Amino acid sequence: EAGVVQSPRYKIIEKKQPVAFWCNPISGHNTLYWYRQNLGQGPELLIRYENEEAVDDSQLPKDRFSAERLKGVDSTLKIQPAELGDSAVYLCASSLEANSPLHFGNGTRLTVT
């Protein structure tokens, strides 16, 4: 099966600019996660979708971050405006059900200068 696909792999932007990340999960996986991973640390949950519904966005900085999963398949995460502290790897993952593992994409490495 095709894995979780993320794009772009790398993004370098200046602070105050907008940026968007795209994720296509594994076909049939209803649960989609966005995580942020800082260097040498574990992934931190930003938002979790069940189909098209955002069921946990408590960790998403809503003043500048937004996400959508309109048709319950692929998803977009946006930052506007970006800040220096947003530099990190943004990981997308999907899973089939609660006792299934998460499948991760390779991530998007964001550098804000």
Place this chain on the structure above:
Amino acid sequence: AQSVAQPEDQVNVAEGNPLTVKCTYSVSGNPYLFWYVQYPNRGLQFLLKYITGDNLVKGSYGFEAEFNKSQTSFHLKKPSALVSDSALYFCAVRDPRNNDMRFGAGTRLTVKP
């Protein structure tokens, strides 16, 4: 909400020796527990999981983990380490009631020849 602790930032072992990477968790109810490995510039890869049943679970690349309910631990083990096992290892706990998945801060394993 559930949480995971990996008490060691770094574990160093010699090739051929057994290795243990420690993990403790906190969750209401019965946990679903997972181990993932991350190589440089890649997403996380699933190694093994505990859902129910036998406390000793076996996974990919010769790794295994032991679930200990009384100690709320899920330590990762391998009888004989390889240099190629050097990577970042993450323990994760999932609340089966809502699919929420949380990760530990990670342990960097270095296997020296």
